[in-house]
Amino acid sequence: MDHFYRDSWVEINLDHVEYNIKQLAAHIGEDKGIYAVVKANAYGHGYAQVAQAALNAGASALAVAFLDEALHLRKAGIQAAILVLGATRPKDAAIAADHDISLTFYRKDWLEAVRAEQFRKPLQLHMKLDTGMGRLGFRTVDDIRSVLPLLDTPSLILEGVYTHFATADEADLSYFERQRSKFDELFKVLREEWPDPVIVHTENSAASMRFAADESDFVRFGIGMYGLYPSKTVKEEHPIALRQAFSLHSRLVHVKQLEAHEAVSYGATYETDKPEWIGTLPIGYADGWIRKMQGFEVLVDGKRMPIVGRVCMDQCMVKLDKAYPVGTEVVLIGSQLDAFISVDEVADWVDTINYEIPCLIGARMPRVYKRSGQIVETDNALNPGESL
Ligand SMILES: Cc1ncc(COP(=O)(O)O)c(C=O)c1O
Structure with missing residues (x-):
């Protein structure tokens, strides 16, 4: 593997x-x-x-x-x-x-x-x-x-x-x-x-x-x-049931509390108005998680949390409702507990069609393949083959 x-x-x-x-x-x-x-x-x-x-x-x-x-x-x-x-x-x-x-x-x-x-x-x-x-x-x-x-x-x-x-x-x-x-x-x-x-x-x-x-x-x-309808018209008509196959995951790699009036990311476009917990995710626009995703939400602990500050090339920041341990899983597309973020919702946010969203998530992002909830294969285009 x-x-x-x-x-x-x-x-x-x-x-x-x-x-x-x-x-x-x-x-x-x-x-x-x-x-x-x-x-x-x-x-x-x-x-x-x-x-x-x-x-x-x-x-x-x-x-x-x-x-x-x-x-x-x-x-x-x-x-x-x-x-x-x-x-x-x-x-x-x-x-x-x-x-x-x-x-x-x-x-x-x-x-x-x-x-x-x-x-x-x-x-x-x-x-x-x-x-x-x-x-x-x-x-x-x-x-x-x-x-x-x-x-x-x-x-x-x-x-x-x-x-x-x-x-x-x-x-x-x-x-x-x-x-x-x-x-x-x-x-x-x-x-x-x-x-x-x-x-x-x-x-x-x-x-x-x-x-x-x-x-x-x-x-x-x-x-x-891929489990996506070609348009809103077809989705509403619902001629057949489909299940979204794609989901996007990350983990908190840093969690910290900022004081009131401290800024986050390039351009210092986001400023806290009170002390806030900020988490950092190792995913950015070079992965296809484009700058327009600023302001959108991700799932942490089954709850929606906003992306704050500019999305960087390799990282982005989210505002957390409390302190979470480093390593906590974050879902950017897909389901977590009872919450779900669809590819369609991401496409709407960036004003494009659902086709474009999984295509944007590039080769730097490893793919994990699952059947019956179990990993059956992983594919890392950067380091293909057996473990190093
Ligand atoms: C010639 C041709 N056929 C079929 C398809 C598949 O279309 P869809 O993804 O809407 O099913 C495409 C996709 O762009 C196409 O270019």
Whole structure:
């Protein structure tokens, strides 16, 4: 088991990841497969651990943004199908083929360049259609007609076709419906002009939770797998129950009483008005616990206590209701006794979306993986491997 030498850590509840996958699988039915979206270190939760938990729970494949992420999963021993959703350089396509990693394509010149590469194994490709996201994808019927002949070569296999929705999590579904119609129009041409079957996947978490009747073969399940709803609208609709997998923990490393009118941290922005107990936590903005967290609360002894003074690069201070021993556990995200701080609440405080919060908690922060309340693995990116 890896070790870490610092009193701040992330905990990932793998039972919750599995629960969320099972909830979605039951909701969408057996006919549809699930791509577990594990890009960006599984939204900050940990690539291999989440990927394995998702596969255990019934996901059939994985999706990442970049080829490096897919190769990382292969090195970790993951053998399931992996799709790269983002851009890959044509000269790197052969590496993907060697490792049975499927790539996305969305430009004709990319296909032309890839056809000129040498492959030991055929390369599996997914055609991305831009139906209104305005990011990557072919946009017209003519685009599709002009690229299909380039796929007619033994080194390339058209495995899938997909699109991505921009507003599937919103209350107003008019733009979503327009994207769907556009997809139907483009896909019809593909179906008419391409003889082989291809797998279709259009739905992200929001669309898969809300519109399970869609005809696609796979859904791409990201934020919901981590136990977070893609928007307040979807959270209120509550199409399925989800359990937050991510929590953030620390310990008091210093506790002291300040006199009245003493200041805390850079800029001396916080001043005590009477004698106060101040605790120091070894976590700061370099860990993704950003400066905007000043004024937010953490849990100590199951009670909310405010973060006072500016958040430093590696530390921050909290105002305590009494003296607590050094080593007392503090929960920054998650539950402690009967209290709970959700990822959503943190996102609201810093005026962003829940997706961003676990992604912000960087590689310096060790990850601890739990099942049935027990630690099953720890991951310290700074000092991987066995104890020193
Ligand atoms: C192409 C694509 N598919 C699926 C997802 C997963 O979306 P969500 O996390 O909302 O389920 C993403 C995430 O950004 C994406 O870019």
